[in-house]
Amino acid sequence: MDCDKLSAVRVGVREAPFRSFLGRQEPSIVHFSPQAGNSLVVDQNDYHFDYAFRSTVSQLELYGALIMPLVDKLFCGFECTVMAYGQTGTGKSYSMGMTADNQATSEEHLGVLPRCLRDILDRVAAKQENTLERIQVSASFIEIYNEKAYDLLGATPMDPMLASRCNSCTCLPLASQEDLQRLLQLGNNNRHVRRTNMNANSSRSHAIVTIHMRRQGGQLFRMNIVDLAGSEGVRRTGHEGVARQEGVSINMGLLSINKVVMAMAAGHTVIPYRDSVLTTVLQKSLTSQSYLTFLACISPHACDLSETISTLRFAKSAKRLRLNPQQMIMSRNHQLQQQQQQQQQRQTLAARTPHALRRPFTSSTTVKVSRPTQRDAQNSFYLMPPKPKESMPLMQLQRTRSEMGLTPKAKKRAREELQMETTMDAPSDSNHSAISLVEKGCSAAVSLSNSETESTLVEPLSGSNVTLKQEQEQDSNGTMGPPQPPPAIPLFHSSLLSIAEEPYSQQQKLQQRQLLFDNTCSPIVLPAAGPLEMSGIQPLDISQRPVLRARRSARLIFNSNRQQSSTEQQQQQQQNQNGLRRSMRLAVKLESHAVTANQLLASQDSGSVGASRKRSKAAAKRWMNNQKDTFLNLLNSADVRELQKLPGIGPKTAFSLALQRGRLGGFQSLSQVQELPIWGLVKWERVCGANGLDP
Ligand SMILES: Nc1ncnc2c1ncn2[C@@H]1O[C@H](COP(=O)(O)OP(=O)(O)OP(=O)(O)O)[C@@H](O)[C@H]1O
Known part of the structure; x- marks a missing residue:
């Protein structure tokens, strides 16, 4: 035939x-x-x-x-x-x-x-x-x-x-x-x-x-x-x-x-x-x-x-x-093939990933996505902050654009932006994103911790067992010497690399990163002013969504850590100095305890914020800062659809925001967001007003 x-x-x-x-x-x-x-x-x-x-x-x-x-x-x-x-x-x-x-x-x-x-x-x-x-x-x-x-x-x-x-x-x-x-x-x-x-x-x-x-x-x-x-x-x-x-x-x-x-x-x-x-x-x-x-x-x-x-x-x-129906059939077959390949890849990776890492992730995690500080560069392993381009394939991105029904002019602009984005990111090899990012020194801090034992990681290339003790000792000493270049071949567990390479969805990636970057039990104490640090206040009516819930819980955990008694903190530091890291399983347990304990604290906290807002100017300022942090956090983590649901942000702005975020590797501050060329004369003020922020 x-x-x-x-x-x-x-x-x-x-x-x-x-x-x-x-x-x-x-x-x-x-x-x-x-x-x-x-x-x-x-x-x-x-x-x-x-x-x-x-x-x-x-x-x-x-x-x-x-x-x-x-x-x-x-x-x-x-x-x-x-x-x-x-x-x-x-x-x-x-x-x-x-x-x-x-x-x-x-x-x-x-x-x-x-x-x-x-x-x-x-x-x-x-x-x-x-x-x-x-x-x-x-x-x-x-x-x-x-x-x-x-x-x-x-x-x-x-x-x-x-x-x-x-x-x-x-x-x-x-x-x-x-x-x-x-x-x-x-x-x-x-x-x-x-x-x-x-x-x-x-x-x-x-x-x-x-x-x-x-x-x-x-x-x-x-x-x-x-x-x-x-x-x-x-x-x-x-x-x-x-x-x-x-x-x-x-x-x-x-x-x-x-x-x-x-x-x-x-x-x-x-x-x-x-x-x-x-x-x-x-x-x-x-x-x-x-x-x-x-x-x-x-x-x-x-x-x-x-x-x-x-x-x-x-x-x-x-x-x-x-x-050209032949072409349609061919592209359909091609898509099917791609899907099958991705499926196979996922299965292989899942088989390779240790059981502990495959567990469903708890929400009590905090992700830090920022340019590394000297301290970070010295003490941590790095993974690339999420790039929309990697998590959302080009085809999908283009489809999203057309689905949003952009005007021809907006389409043209989006195409130009996409082209620019592609050219900018061209040298990076997504398959080696983890390694390449370590080399770039631009990343989020990673740590797996264990309160009881010193766990070992397998060096992917040599297969030899290595520990993170040395790095942690440096951290605990708090030495702030000149930034050391990250190791040429990072000491990643093979599963970490797998996760970095895996073509998962944005949501899955975020979840994985949340697990990997769990700072609750991390020997590295993340500064509270980090761009994705959680404020705990969720004034926007989208708190029902799982991602946001997860983030709020993460905030609770973070609060919990801050509320820990000084003795506990000293003990924690002592453990860190000893180079002990908690196992994933125990970390999860600890997190769940912390959630329960701190749900109370958080509710008191939020209540007191509302009250103190009325009482004093300082409290109002603190409230506003929290509000801004929350908003920035959303801008950094929400996908295009979620961004669209923010008051004052339409589909085009949401898309442009996501695009810019991908290019910049995340927003450091709201002023950086404000400087983006996507806002008209009064648009930024309108968005701030709609979200209860001081412009
Ligand atoms: N090639 C042909 N050979 C023999 N008879 C034909 C031929 N073409 C049409 N006829 C005859 O012409 C008559 C009208 O044809 P037909 O009903 O198919 O036209 P039509 O285009 O469908 O008309 P309408 O649009 O009004 O329905 C029918 O009786 C049909 O048998």
Whole structure:
């Protein structure tokens, strides 16, 4: 089965035979080129299509040339659509095989639909013979009449349904041609048909028969056969009242199809699918993901010249469509592959990560993300502060942008910023982010501590056991000598490296970092003024979210540490001096005790802040500082969606903030945030006001 060589959009034109009731024997206005089988001349204009069928062409020939290749595509997994377009009475329903009368069921006159079904059933039978795979074939039949969609096979075919529900309309199973005939009879009985001046049996609605092929795994392939109602001049049909309204609706649907096709052909990004029910229902078929075949039916009569020319113009614009379903499938497959790879990677890393590190993380942690101080550089191991670019892949970032519906100007600016960001970060290798950051000396302090024993870390390259004792001794001595360059190969546990490399989500990364950077039991005492130090006051109404809750708990723990008696602190320092570090398990236990003890303290604390705010100026200042810290903390840690929920910050600002934060590696202070070029003249003041901050 060849899935590559068929053009995604193909257009054929079929000339209808002379209408006998017109009683005229006149030369046809359509002149076919004797050399090329796909060109014709009407009114001295040349038209070139994929196929140009004379009135003498048989149904079989038409099917073989124009439609049969689509069935191949259907079995390759593409959505396929055949659409008959043209003036009333030019043989659209006849060509599509939408009727179930005696003439239509004879082999000679069999139209596209029954031939298609025959092909599909034959292939399904052959597949099922060779493999154990079961494929279900069924069909639905809907019509769009007077701008309303009707399920012609449903229990209430006269009740209109929502256009968006047309995908879930009644489907009857098809196992043979007889089943199809029954289905067509049932549907046609409910369909709106009327005798007109132009056609004794004119369809007054657009009809869509969809053949569904469902594979065992639930995969669904669809072939849509669309018989559009004929375009007609209201004056020529001589209709009045309801019939006139029908004509108007028909023309409206056709016009909207025209507009959609033209917009697609012109490469517009906004396609007016919602202009009519017809295009809303056909939206999925009129995208670059499906194979489209148009059959334009034209009349040979001179009196129909204007309609013929308009049909040919439509066909011409359809020919300009450039769809690439292959690429869509390829990119879909590529995405699937990437997902599988990521999944595998994650499993491998999870298998390598020791059990203790895989435990769900408690919230009693504090993350310090700042440029390292001399003391930090001397005493700690470093990991890179979170970079949005690493945690959010480029593709995802771009998608987020488009989803936010930025204006073209904003998009352009965002693209430039993204480019700048990419160039700036280009040399860093994400796979070695931990190491590279150590070299950059820009990081968050890491420590694993154990109150009882001196734990050992495995050097990733040599595999030898090493300790952190030396570093901790330096810390406890508090020596502030010249900053020492970090070790060339940092003494990371292999699991730490794994975590640093792992392509986890932002949230997961944050959680991991929270565990790794637990300062509750850390031998390194973090300064309270650190950018992500928690204030404990959560004035913004988003405290229910897990990340924020986690952070508040972290703050509680931090408070708890500060409240510890001096004896305890001395003991703690003594332990640190001895170079002892707590195990992760014990650390977690300690943290949970601390949470309970300090929840009380925190509540008292927050209460007293509220009261002291009223009492003294100093307390108000302290309150404001806490408020600012909280706000800064949010700006540093919240993702784009959360940022958007902050008062006064819209989607664009949130996005710009996240972008700038990624570039700067976190905000050090609110004044740094204020200096960002993203604020207008009064915007920053407005945001401060909305968040209860002094600008
Ligand atoms: N190529 C053809 N060979 C034989 N008969 C044809 C051919 N084309 C059309 N007819 C006949 O012309 C008549 C009108 O055709 P049909 O109903 O298919 O037109 P239509 O374009 O669907 O019209 P409408 O848009 O009004 O529904 C039918 O009786 C059909 O059998």
